[in-house]
Amino acid sequence: MTADATLRDHIGWVWYEKMHIVPERDVGMRHFLRFSSVNYYGTVYLNGQELISHVGGHLPFEVEVTDRLLYGSANKITVAVNNTLSWSTIPQGDFNYYNLQPKVIGNWTLTRAPEGAFTDIGNFDFFNYAGILRSVYIIKVPKKHIKDIHIMAEHRGSFIYEVSTGDVDEIEFRILDDDENEVYSGSGAEGKGQVDGVRPWWPRGMGNPSLYVFEAKLIVNSQVVDIYREVFGFRTVTWSQDKIFINDRPFYCIGFGMHEDFEIHGRGFDRAVMTKDLNLLEWMGGNCYRTTHYPYDEERMRENDRRGIAIIAETPAVGLKGFPKANNLLHIKMLEDLVSRDKNHPSIIMWSLANEPHTEKKESRNYFKALVDTAHALDPTRPVTTVYGPTNSGNDQTADLLDIICVNRYYGWYINMGSLDWVNSSLIYDIAQWKEIFRKPIIITEYGADSISGLNQEPSIDFSEQYQNEIIMKTHEAFDVLRQQNILAGEMIWNFADFMTGMSTTRAVGNHKGVFTRNRQAKMAAYTLRKRYLGLLDQTEHARQYTTHRYRYHYHYHH
Numbered sequence: 001m002t003a004d005a006t007l008r009d010h011i012g013w014v015w016y017e018k019m020h021i022v023p024e025r026d027v028g029m030r031h032f033l034r035f036s037s038v039n040y041y042g043t044v045y046l047n048g049q050e051l052i053s054h055v056g057g058h059l060p061f062e063v064e065v066t067d068r069l070l071y072g073s074a075n076k077i078t079v080a081v082n083n084t085l086s087w088s089t090i091p092q093g094d095f096n097y098y099n100l101q102p103k104v105i106g107n108w109t110l111t112r113a114p115e116g117a118f119t120d121i122g123n124f125d126f127f128n129y130a131g132i133l134r135s136v137y138i139i140k141v142p143k144k145h146i147k148d149i150h151i152m153a154e155h156r157g158s159f160i161y162e163v164s165t166g167d168v169d170e171i172e173f174r175i176l177d178d179d180e181n182e183v184y185s186g187s188g189a190e191g192k193g194q195v196d197g198v199r200p201w202w203p204r205g206m207g208n209p210s211l212y213v214f215e216a217k218l219i220v221n222s223q224v225v226d227i228y229r230e231v232f233g234f235r236t237v238t239w240s241q242d243k244i245f246i247n248d249r250p251f252y253c254i255g256f257g258m259h260e261d262f263e264i265h266g267r268g269f270d271r272a273v274m275t276k277d278l279n280l281l282e283w284m285g286g287n288c289y290r291t292t293h294y295p296y297d298e299e300r301m302r303e304n305d306r307r308g309i310a311i312i313a314e315t316p317a318v319g320l321k322g323f324p325k326a327n328n329l330l331h332i333k334m335l336e337d338l339v340s341r342d343k344n345h346p347s348i349i350m351w352s353l354a355n356e357p358h359t360e361k362k363e364s365r366n367y368f369k370a371l372v373d374t375a376h377a378l379d380p381t382r383p384v385t386t387v388y389g390p391t392n393s394g395n396d397q398t399a400d401l402l403d404i405i406c407v408n409r410y411y412g413w414y415i416n417m418g419s420l421d422w423v424n425s426s427l428i429y430d431i432a433q434w435k436e437i438f439r440k441p442i443i444i445t446e447y448g449a450d451s452i453s454g455l456n457q458e459p460s461i462d463f464s465e466q467y468q469n470e471i472i473m474k475t476h477e478a479f480d481v482l483r484q485q486n487i488l489a490g491e492m493i494w495n496f497a498d499f500m501t502g503m504s505t506t507r508a509v510g511n512h513k514g515v516f517t518r519n520r521q522a523k524m525a526a527y528t529l530r531k532r533y534l535g536l537l538d539q540t541e542h543a544r545q546y547t548t549h550r551y552r553y554h555y556h557y558h559h
């Protein structure tokens, strides 16, 4: 984030370096270096020795450094980061190398591009902010310690847990409610139990997002050597052909596509911006967002739990055009890392495998089958989706594999610009077909239009605030018809706020489909959306009180 265009446009290696002192009193503890997000490719060195390399920008990795640290003096931590994307990265990019032979014409030596030059264009519509994007930790733990806790807990109070230590020592645990009262205690590295009278985790509008703490103690020779506290919630996600249910009650997703993006620090994580964004999301009446188009920061996931904001968590696979085996393996690894990082968050209600893949291609089917199977095997408690864009219900090769279908549609913008009267019938027809063929819950995960804040035109014209506002209103009319027919399980505007992209003839200093500006000020469309969202949220609240005991919904687990 400099004023230097060469650095902004740089493709290739950059180097980060920092000195860090580990005190002598920590000899005997085990130390790990943990990187929350290094985009895209990173190699880590400690005191000049290469330790580890990692592929992929938005998921954590760690390496043990206990035996390599200098205790009581400074350590040099070096990270080399490379942002080059290609057909074998996720996301994919189009890397082109120009090694053009100069042509001699008369007295002139001519080349079409500088010799040995290259370009790299991502298959996605956001700026490829690279580097170390999130916190780096030095983790200090006892020799024997608890590595991880996995807890699956449903809203009636039953739970299954597993505490991993890498050893066979004794585990004791207890569950505390949000007032720190003990509601359960037990022992053993894995098992199950039942807490009576639990307060379930609810998304906002449906109830309180109650959280509990799973506190595990590792005991070696009757001594407690490590304590690990993990926050979780009791909640259940199920679905029928039409609807998604949370704790057996219908849940309608009222939400946003977003970005981790801000003017001053690009994709670098910032707590103040996160807080502002989530405050605005609540002000708007939202209950949900999708982590478009990569996993977001871990602190944000904790904040979602606490605020009762439901999440569709997405892998970094945006705009896939090719489906080779090697990409599939990398994609599966990213999905595993995502589930491993985020498995205990009650706010995450669904895994999204990809955004807008070219799944009209035959070879995408096996590729996606492997992903769906992995997600189901890793996590039997959450539905799996993919967000479709370039494909339709007639040519998509993968939609039948999923639990829930998400669709992005831009009627009135990319399709039939200016014909706002067509939005209604086009969208209804399109979505009704997906429904008829696949018979699964459908969420519209993107719709909208660019508007330049302050650009006003009456009658409306593209890029004016009026046009964005009108497209949104027209689309809502279609949503209401679909809702009446039980065809829609949720709606999400594209986008929460304006965000930076690469340079293109269709982008003017980034993408302007935000209902907020990049500085998080409301555009005209924000007020229209807010009115609708607050109304929908109110209906959710109403439905909660009204339907609880009167209807029994038929739902099923996917296995």
Ligand code: GCB
Binding pocket: 124, 125, 293, 355, 356, 389, 408, 446, 494, 511, 513
């Ligand atoms: C999409 C993409 C999103 C883009 C958006 C747009 O379908 O999923 O990444 O930013 O369209 O504005 O074109």
